[in-house]
Amino acid sequence: MKSYETKTISKISVARGQLKTAIELYFQESEPVAVHALAANAQAILSDLYRKRGLISPIENCIAKLVKTEKQDEVRKAIKGPKNYIKHANKDPDEYYEFRPAQAQFVIWEACEMYKTLTKETPKWAMIYWLWFYMHHQDVLTHPTGKQLMQQAYSLYRPEEGRAGFYKNVSAAYDIVAPEFPNILTT
Numbered sequence: 001m002k003s004y005e006t007k008t009i010s011k012i013s014v015a016r017g018q019l020k021t022a023i024e025l026y027f028q029e030s031e032p033v034a035v036h037a038l039a040a041n042a043q044a045i046l047s048d049l050y051r052k053r054g055l056i057s058p059i060e061n062c063i064a065k066l067v068k069t070e071k072q073d074e075v076r077k078a079i080k081g082p083k084n085y086i087k088h089a090n091k092d093p094d095e096y097y098e099f100r101p102a103q104a105q106f107v108i109w110e111a112c113e114m115y116k117t118l119t120k121e122t123p124k125w126a127m128i129y130w131l132w133f134y135m136h137h138q139d140v141l142t143h144p145t146g147k148q149l150m151q152q153a154y155s156l157y158r159p160e161e162g163r164a165g166f167y168k169n170v171s172a173a174y175d176i177v178a179p180e181f182p183n184i185l186t187t
Contacts, residue, residue, distance in 0.1 A: 011045050011048075011049060012045075012046075012049065012115075012118065012119060014042075014045060015041075015042040015045040015046050015049075015111070015115065016042075016115065016119075016123075018038045018039070018041050018042035018045075019038070019039065019042035019043075019108070019111050019112065019115060019126075020123070020125050021038055022035050022036075022038035022039040022042065022104070022108060022111075023039075023108060023125045023126070023128075023129050024125065025038070026039075026104065026105075026108065026129075026163065027128075027129075027132075027163045027164055027166070027167035028163075028164055029162060029163055029164065032099070032101035032104060033086060033099060033101075035101075035104050036082060036086060036099075036101070036103065036104040036107060037086050037087070039104050039107040039108045039111055040082075040083045040086065040087070040107050042111045042115075043083075043107050043110055043111040043114070044083075046111055046114035046115060046118060047114065049114075049118055050114055050117075050118070053118075055117070059076070059110045059113075062109070062110065062113050063075055063076065068139075071139070075106055078100075078102070078103045078105075078106045082097060082099055082100075082103055083107070085097045085099075105133060105136070105137075108129060108133075109129075109130070109133050112126040112129055112130060124171065124174050127174065128166075128167055128170045128171060128174065131153040131170060132153075132163065132166060132167075132170075134153075135153055135154065135157065153170065156169040156170050156173060157169070
């Protein structure tokens with residue numbers, strides 16, 4: 001039997017890889033169900049790690065801190081909606097689902113929050129995603145510093161370049177302003 005190379009992985013490294021890939025695919029405007037599935041898998045691993053450490057639900061903390069009261073239930077539904085449909089076929093093998101690609105945005109947002117809390121790391125790809133998220137969800141944000149930073153990010157956004165252009169432009173500017181990002185977005 002042929003021997004294959006092995007790689008030692010951890011739960012957090014698996015979640016990181018899935019989340020980073022989901023974000024990259026999101027900005028490439030790739031297959032939205034695949035983006036959602038990767039993000040939801042990462043979110044599930046990170047949720048389990050959270051519970052094992054006795055931490056309170058990160059999405060509830062984020063919702064309370066960042067989302068207007070009248071929009072909180074809408075955000076919760078967007079996060080939980082399609083996860084089980086995508087993951088399983090044992091209960092509803094012939095059923096259809098009205099998938100909303102925008103739902104992945106909230107799953108990615110939560111997973112980024114959990115990853116940062118668990119690892120104390122704020123990767124470049126997460127910071128760029130947070131900026132995009134804040135720019136496009138002003139209607140639900142109450143976080144004043146997030147709004148301020150989001151407004152600055154508009155100068156790097158060219159709608160005609162789409163998400164890929166935003167990722168490229170912000171990525172290029174990131175190293176110049178990176179030291180300011182972690183505290184501005186998450187305080």
